[in-house]
Amino acid sequence: MDRLFPAACLFAALLTGCAQHTPKQAAPPLRVGVAEAAVDSVPNRMSFIGYLASNFDAVIQPRVNGYLSSKQYGNGMPVRRGQLLFTIDPDQLSTSMLAAEAELESARAxxxxxxxxxxxxxxxxxxxxxxxxxxxQYTAQWKAAEASVRSAEQSLRNARMNVGYTELRSPIDGIIEHTAAHVGDYVGPGTQFSVLTTVSNIDTLTVDVAIPMSQYLRYAGDRTSIYDNEGLLSDIRLVLADGSRYPLGGIYDYTRKDVSSTTGTLVVVVMFPNPDETLKPGQFARVEASVGPVRPRVVVPQQAVSQTQDIASVWVVEADSTVHYRRVTPGDTYGAMWCIDEGLDRGERVVVAGQQKLHDGAKVIPENPTARRTEQAAAAEQAGKRLEKR
Known part of the structure; x- marks a missing residue:
């Protein structure tokens, strides 16, 4: 028994030594989907949040004082140019007109x-x-009398205009607001009803587009004037609150004169035609537009880019089929692609499928998912043809 124990220990030691010197087998290369970074002419697409506003508002102000005798419209309803909106009691003004007529006859006599x-x-x-x-003296009396006639004629014209001002009509087509004045209220200049209502034009609505100055200077190119931005925006589209896209495109109107001191943005006003009156002032709107000229950008499929907090990265496949982790600076998305501003060059291959098991320096077998799907589709088509022949 004592002789067997040392032999057993020696045998166990030999087994342990053999196990330690057995080479560890390397993991087989992973199959990963790859895509090649390409260069494409990509517009600088930006999105802006705003509200629709009327193209212009016509303020309805009485020119004469008097008692409001009628209101001829419905609050918030469309009105047409020339439509009667209010009437002011003309009796007092008519009396003044008759007195002016009498003064004119006396001056003529x-x-x-x-x-x-x-x-x-x-x-x-x-x-x-x-x-x-x-x-x-006779000559002077005659000239003075003629001047009195002209003065009386002007007084009569003013009196007649004042009588005409007792009817307030809409100067434009649009939507009219409500009025705080009621029939019987004393209205006119110097009263609490110096403004009766407002008519808003809705044939064309506008949206303020606020562009950060940093991006404006980046995309504006060689513009000579910051006030003239015709052509800065293109393919202007309006997205409504429910996500639907307004069918008519927008056009540039003008640039507001001041840069916001609080937000540092340049405000550009764009217009959207509203022939069917489907848009309403005050309505929420998201404006999408291409800013500046179209320029070449490096693009990769969106699934190739991983984002963790503020860090974006890709896995790059080198010529020897090893992968390396690389941080990049992403730009805008463009369809299913992502623009890469820094960190990636044209022609480099990036992993688009299978990133979860990768580590830096790992060997991989790159595959093109698109080409593989094409081959599978072709094989399936050939198999279907063979079945048809049978």
Whole structure:
């Protein structure tokens, strides 16, 4: 028994030594899907949040004072140009017009008398029957009477206009707001109802597009004036609150004169036609537009880019079929692709499927998923043809 124990120990030691020197088998290379980074002409697509506003508003203000006698429209309803909106009691103004007419007739009569006196004085002055100073007096009276006639005529025109101002009509087509004034209220300049309502044009609606100055300077190119941004935006589209896309495209209108001191943005106003009146002022809107000229960008499929917090990365397949982790600076998305601003060059291969089991320096077997699917589809088509022949 004592002889067997050392032999057993020696045998166990030999087994342990053999196990330690047995080479560990390397893991087989992983099959991964890859895609090649390409260069494409990609627009600088941006999205902006805003609200629709009317193209312009016409303020309805009474020009004369008086008591409101009627209101001829429904609050919030469409009105047409020339449509009667309000009437102001014209009685007091009509009385003023009649008085102006009487003053004009009196001035004309006085002017006629002064003219006759002048006509009689002229031949008397020629024969020295009256002095030159008397003739001058007759001449002055005649000229003053004629001036009084012109003044009375102007007073009558003003009185007639004031009577016409008792009818307030819409200057434009649009949607009218409600009014705080009621029939019987005293309205006009200097009263609490100096403004009665507003008519908003809705044939065309506008949206303020706020572009950060950093991006504006990046995409503006060689523009000579920051106030003239015609052509800066293209393919302007409106997305409504429910996610639907408005069928009509927008156009550039103008650039507001100030850069916001709080947000550091340049505000560009764009317009959207509204012929069917389906859009309403105050409505939420998201505007999508291409900013600046189209330029070449490095693009890869979106599934190739991994994002963790603020870090974006890709797995790059080298020529020797090893993969390496690389941080990149992503830009905008473009369809199913992602623009890479920094960290990747054209022609480099990136992993698009199977990233979960990778580690830096691992060997892989790169496969093109698109080509593989094409081969599988072709094989299935051939198999279907053979079955048809049978």
């Amino acid at each position: 006085q002017a006629l008398e002064a003219r006759n006196n002048y006509d009689r004085a002229v031949p008397l002055a020629r024969i020295d029957a009256i002095s030159q100073s008397q003739l001058d």
